Amino acid sequence: MFGQMPRWAKVWLCVPVLMMLNQIAAAALQSENEDQDKTLSPYFQVLSQDSQTDSLPLKSTRADVNVSGVIAQVKVTQVYKNEGKTKLEAIYVFPASTRAAVYAMKMTIGERVIEAKINEREQARKDYEKALSEGKTASLLEQQRPNVFQMNVGNILPGDVIKVEMFYTELLVPEDNTYEFVYPTVAGTRYSNMKESGAPDTESWVKNPYMHAGAASPFTFGLDVTVNSGMPIAKISSPSHPDVKVEYTGKQTAHITVPESAKAGNRDFMLKYSLAGDKIESGLLLYPGKDENFFLMMMEPPKRVETKLIVPREYIFIIDVSGSMYGFPLDTTKALMKDLFSQLRPSDYFNVLLFSGNNSIMSEQSLPASKENIQKALDTIDHQQGGGGTELMPALKRALALPRAEGTSRNVIIATDGYVSVEKEAFEYIRSHLGQANFFSFGIGSSVNRFLMEGMARAGMGEPFIVLNPQKAPEQAAKLKAYIASPVLTGIKVKFEGLNAYDVEPMAVPDLFAQKSVVVFGKYKGTPSGAIRVIGLAAGEKYENVMHLKDAQASAGNEAIRYMWARHRIMLLSDMNKLDKSDARVKEVTQLGLKYNLMTEYTSFVAIDSLVRTDGSKGTQVKQPLPMPEGVSDYAVGGGYNAGPAGMVCRSAAAPMMAECKKADYEEKDEAVVQPKPQEKVKPQAPQVRAKLLNAAGGLSGTEVEKVLLHNLEALKQEYRRELAQKEDLSGTLTLEFTISAEGIVSGVKITRDQLQWTALSDRVIKLVEAWVFAKPQTNKPTAVKCEIRFDLK
Numbered sequence: 001m002f003g004q005m006p007r008w009a010k011v012w013l014c015v016p017v018l019m020m021l022n023q024i025a026a027a028a029l030q031s032e033n034e035d036q037d038k039t040l041s042p043y044f045q046v047l048s049q050d051s052q053t054d055s056l057p058l059k060s061t062r063a064d065v066n067v068s069g070v071i072a073q074v075k076v077t078q079v080y081k082n083e084g085k086t087k088l089e090a091i092y093v094f095p096a097s098t099r100a101a102v103y104a105m106k107m108t109i110g111e112r113v114i115e116a117k118i119n120e121r122e123q124a125r126k127d128y129e130k131a132l133s134e135g136k137t138a139s140l141l142e143q144q145r146p147n148v149f150q151m152n153v154g155n156i157l158p159g160d161v162i163k164v165e166m167f168y169t170e171l172l173v174p175e176d177n178t179y180e181f182v183y184p185t186v187a188g189t190r191y192s193n194m195k196e197s198g199a200p201d202t203e204s205w206v207k208n209p210y211m212h213a214g215a216a217s218p219f220t221f222g223l224d225v226t227v228n229s230g231m232p233i234a235k236i237s238s239p240s241h242p243d244v245k246v247e248y249t250g251k252q253t254a255h256i257t258v259p260e261s262a263k264a265g266n267r268d269f270m271l272k273y274s275l276a277g278d279k280i281e282s283g284l285l286l287y288p289g290k291d292e293n294f295f296l297m298m299m300e301p302p303k304r305v306e307t308k309l310i311v312p313r314e315y316i317f318i319i320d321v322s323g324s325m326y327g328f329p330l331d332t333t334k335a336l337m338k339d340l341f342s343q344l345r346p347s348d349y350f351n352v353l354l355f356s357g358n359n360s361i362m363s364e365q366s367l368p369a370s371k372e373n374i375q376k377a378l379d380t381i382d383h384q385q386g387g388g389g390t391e392l393m394p395a396l397k398r399a400l401a402l403p404r405a406e407g408t409s410r411n412v413i414i415a416t417d418g419y420v421s422v423e424k425e426a427f428e429y430i431r432s433h434l435g436q437a438n439f440f441s442f443g444i445g446s447s448v449n450r451f452l453m454e455g456m457a458r459a460g461m462g463e464p465f466i467v468l469n470p471q472k473a474p475e476q477a478a479k480l481k482a483y484i485a486s487p488v489l490t491g492i493k494v495k496f497e498g499l500n501a502y503d504v505e506p507m508a509v510p511d512l513f514a515q516k517s518v519v520v521f522g523k524y525k526g527t528p529s530g531a532i533r534v535i536g537l538a539a540g541e542k543y544e545n546v547m548h549l550k551d552a553q554a555s556a557g558n559e560a561i562r563y564m565w566a567r568h569r570i571m572l573l574s575d576m577n578k579l580d581k582s583d584a585r586v587k588e589v590t591q592l593g594l595k596y597n598l599m600t601e602y603t604s605f606v607a608i609d610s611l612v613r614t615d616g617s618k619g620t621q622v623k624q625p626l627p628m629p630e631g632v633s634d635y636a637v638g639g640g641y642n643a644g645p646a647g648m649v650c651r652s653a654a655a656p657m658m659a660e661c662k663k664a665d666y667e668e669k670d671e672a673v674v675q676p677k678p679q680e681k682v683k684p685q686a687p688q689v690r691a692k693l694l695n696a697a698g699g700l701s702g703t704e705v706e707k708v709l710l711h712n713l714e715a716l717k718q719e720y721r722r723e724l725a726q727k728e729d730l731s732g733t734l735t736l737e738f739t740i741s742a743e744g745i746v747s748g749v750k751i752t753r754d755q756l757q758w759t760a761l762s763d764r765v766i767k768l769v770e771a772w773v774f775a776k777p778q779t780n781k782p783t784a785v786k787c788e789i790r791f792d793l794k
Contacts, residue, residue: 040190042208042637054084057156058092058624062222062260063183063269067172069230071560072181072300074100076166082156087619089132089154093205093626095184097170097399098147098451101560101567102599104167107139107153109160116141116607118597120590124604125201128152135614139164141605144205145423146571147451148187149599155614164607169560173298174281174517179229183269185221188447189324189637190421202601206421209625213634214722214764217627221265223258230274234653239468240446267446267630270468282517284547285560286528286554294561295501295552296521297532299545301489313409314366315340316348316399316437319381320416320444322356322390323635327715328771329445332473333415334381335745336442339477340413341377344369351402352377354384355395365403367543389432393429393583398736400433410437413480414456417632418449426452430459440480442467447629469631469771484584489536489543494520498530499549505568508532518545521565528552566596574601631771633718646771687716687724690794695786700740705785708774715768720791723761732756733790734765740783744774756791765789 057080076096081087096102106115115242116139119127124140132154133139139162140152172179190206211218227233232251238244241264245257257269258264275281287294317340319333333484337352344350349366350373362380367373396414404410420426430439439460443453444467457464463483465476492509504522508554518534529547536543543630570592573585586602629636691709696702723730732755739748749769753760777783 001115001327010143013725023600042206042210043220044210044212044634044637052085053620053622054082054088055622056218056624057082057088057090057153057622060220060222060260061094061265063224065181065183065223065225065255067181067225067227069175069228069283069284069285070172070179071558071564072170073173073560074168074170075181076168078151078164078166080156080162080164082158082160085158087158088156088616089152089619089621090156090624091621092151092153092624093144093187093208094149094151095147095187095447095450096149096168097182097184098454099170099567100147100168101170101563102141102143102149102166102168102605103563105141105605105607107137107163107609108163109137109609112609112611114607114609116605118594118599118603118605120594121602121604123526124606127606127608128154131155131608132618133616135612135616137162137609137611137613139607141166143597143599143601143604144202145451146574146601147184147449148205155619158612161701166605169563171296171564172517173517173519178272178274179281181225181271182450184447184515185265185268186447186626186629188417188419188445188449188632190419190449209623210637211625211627211701213628213632214719215627217262217265218625219265220260220262223256223269225256225271227254227256227273228252229273229275230281234274234276236271236273236779238269238271239472240267242418250661267468268448268450269788272334273519284549284552285558285561286524286552287556288554288560289559289562292562293524293528294521294558295499295524295528296558296561296564297519297547297707299518299532299534299547301516301518311509313345313411314404315351316366316402316410316412317350317352317377318395318399318414318416319352319354319384319411320356320390320392320414321354321384322419323637324390324417324419324632325444326633326635327768328385328469328631329417331771331773332467332469333442333444334384336415336467336473336477337381338378338744338773338776339373339474340480343370343477344374346370348378350374351399352380353395353399354380354762355391357391359391359395359398361398361402377655390416392420393422393425394418396426396429400436404436408585411440412437412460413440414440415442415444416452417445418443420449420452423452424447427455427459430456431458440465440483442476445629446631474743489518489538492518492534492536494518494702495533495535496530497533498526499532500525503565503569505565505572521561521568522774523565528554529581563596563598565590566598570598570600633715641678677787686793687717687720688790689713690790691716691790692788692790693785694735694788696783698740698783699742699779699781700774700783704775704777705740705783705787708772709787712768712772715790716765719761719764719768724793729793730756730761731792733788735786735788736765736769737784737786738769740774740777740785742777742780742782744776746770746772746774752786 059081060079062077063373066073078092080090096744107114107116121142128138128140135155137155142150144150151164153164156162172181189210196207227236229252233254236246236254236256238256241258247255249255258269276494282298282300285296317337319337321330325333346369348369350363350369351366399412437460439456441453441456441464443450443464446468448466453464453466465480467473467476494509501522501524504520509518509520520532530549532547534545569591573589577585589600590596590602593600599605691713693702693706693709696705733753734751734756736749736751738746740746746769749766751762751766756762
């Protein structure tokens with residue numbers, strides 16, 4: 001029939017066919033390009049409504065900590081339960097201490113306990129996959145970063161309850177007479193511009209689902225700490241969890257509890273304690289092992305000294321204004337910078353470099369720390385709101401390329417939450433530019449990337465600082481000044497007199513910038529005798545301290561020293577590999593991990609049940625969604641993405657100084673991430689938030705207060721949108737009263753009138769207002785404020 005048609009009819013009929021084929025080809029090409037363009041960005045979880053699949057298999061995680069002297073032993077317990085009707089493989093990404101030496105893991109199914117084995121990373125993964133294909137339940141623990149781990153638990157059958165326990169140890173080094181134990185609870189989002197296609201398995205964890213900011217954690221968290229200090233305890237506190245229960249069980253012992261809940265696990269747990277009489281735990285520990293003997297020495301340094309002659313200093317402040325810094329982290333950074341600027345001397349020089357997807361600098365060369373220049377810097381920072389990606393490396397390179405003021409000591413201060421995935425590149429760059437500057441990192445936020453912050457400081461022979469909230473910013477600023485002003489002890493040398501020591505770490509002890517213990521550990525041969533002598537210069541005068549071996553505590557219970565020595569050695573080799581990768585060093589790290597039963601970049605733990613429980617078919621893979629760290633907004637996802645229509649995320653505008661706009665990306669559609677059905681329509685909302693200043697009495701004028709109110713409307717609107725998802729017709733007015741201190745810090749926030757009758761939003765508004773930062777009043781007087789915030793729908 002087609003052959004009998006006129007020629008013009010045949011041509012006419014072919015046109016739509018060709019057009020359709022072109023459209024199909026174009027769509028395929030577009031789809032292919034989009035797949036190639038996808039990066040390893042985190043995304044918001046859209047929970048499945050399908051009862052067949054349990055998309056939240058992790059039910060609880062807890063930590064049991066035993067601190068004895070200067071050593072912390074930690075057991076982490078994760079409980080998984082499949083409440084769906086299909087078998088699962090659960091994937092959970094979680095953080096740990098950067099100093100953690102992970103030495104054991106076990107899995108419990110019912111009454112069966114399976115001890116994990118350490119193996120080379122690739123082989124452990126193969127063993128795990130083989131076990132799943134054979135129908136066996138198995139778990140795999142891999143290190144993605146020195147402070148980020150990934151747990152895979154496969155073949156979880158409906159109704160299964162599986163418990164996985166991980167064991168690690170770490171050394172607590174006191175600073176300023178205070179001991180600090182930190183337990184990270186949630187891995188913050190990581191900005192990455194690495195293409196998803198072809199990315200190595202060590203980077204794929206970055207693409208992880210998160211809950212929206214403020215949403216309840218999908219699993220509970222609890223923690224117990226027992227402290228046996230060896231000396232009378234003077235004070236114990238938790239800056240991160242002030243409501244913890246502290247029970248003193250003796251002069252030298254205490255028990256600290258964080259009750260299990262869904263609210264405690266969205267921020268790092270931090271415990272601080274000091275000993276009576278401003279003492280620190282100086283001493284010498286020995287571990288006489290079967291094949292090797294180990295020692296650990298911790299020695300109290302000299303008291304802080306004041307240096308009268310200080311050379312002019314140059315400060316370069318590199319400030320992160322990306323999407324994850326929106327809200328509390330950036331407000332805290334502003335408060336921190338104000339305090340640091342106020343401590344600059346007229347002879348100092350300084351500069352400010354802001355970075356997100358791009359970077360912008362205040363001046364092409366550092367400026368004198370005059371009042372005019374400081375005010376210019378403050379105005380520059382105050383205009384930032386947070387948005388865009390987190391491109392750290394271009395900012396670092398630009399900062400060090402600045403011309404250096406003659407005769408100055410250059411100090412680079414990096415303020416960020418560390419939600420990037422270029423740790424290795426940053427360490428390598430800083431290490432290769434040692435001698436050009438001292439590096440000090442400020443981690444801003446409730447769950448910062450401590451690996452990046454500590455690693456940058458370690459690479460630059462500086463010090464890391466962690467700022468949890470605006471109230472801590474002045475304290476940390478003063479601490480930085482004290483660190484840089486004058487080192488406490490220089491020219492440090494450690495001598496072994498009568499002790500046959502070898503494999504000593506560190507090989508060289510760096511200068512001390514504050515009252516911080518000298519820590520040396522290593523191996524020894526034969527019977528220990530003699531002494532360890534530490535010498536150096538303090539305030540230009542000779543310093544000497546001696547630790548006698550006859551006073552050492554030798555015990556088989558000191559086995560943790562063995563793990564900590566190996567961990568330190570592994571970190572040293574890994575840092576060298578980041579600078580110049582060597583197959584010989586990779587092999588050495590691998591062998592150390594296998595010999596000392598330690599988790600490394602190249603070794604993993606795998607536990608395999610002996611029972612065949614399934615037919616070996618592939619189960620549904622579920623990436624356990626994580627809670628957004630406290631104080632981090634939704635802008636952190638994708639480096640500044642806002643939740644848009646269902647299944648889509650849209651990039652927000654970046655900081656005003658460096659505005660950018662890029663093509664929107666799309667959320668990944670995993671098996672366990674089911675997008676809403678096409679017929680499900682999202683009710684359109686047009687939320688409006690207005691603020692009205694009713695009264696401002698004190699040091700600040702109404703205009704100054706009103707400026708901050710208006711500046712924070714967008715953050716209030718974001719919280720309003722979140723609550724509208726729960727209650728579509730929510731509207732009303734909140735009347736608030738609060739006080740602004742002479743330092744510009746907000747306190748005493750209370751709601752005197754609440755038309756919303758919606759506790760969640762009201763509580764979040766209080767937290768937002770508490771994080772606001774105001775200018776310091778010239779009269780140095782506090783300001784009493786009363787205002788109204790109106791939430792409306794068009």
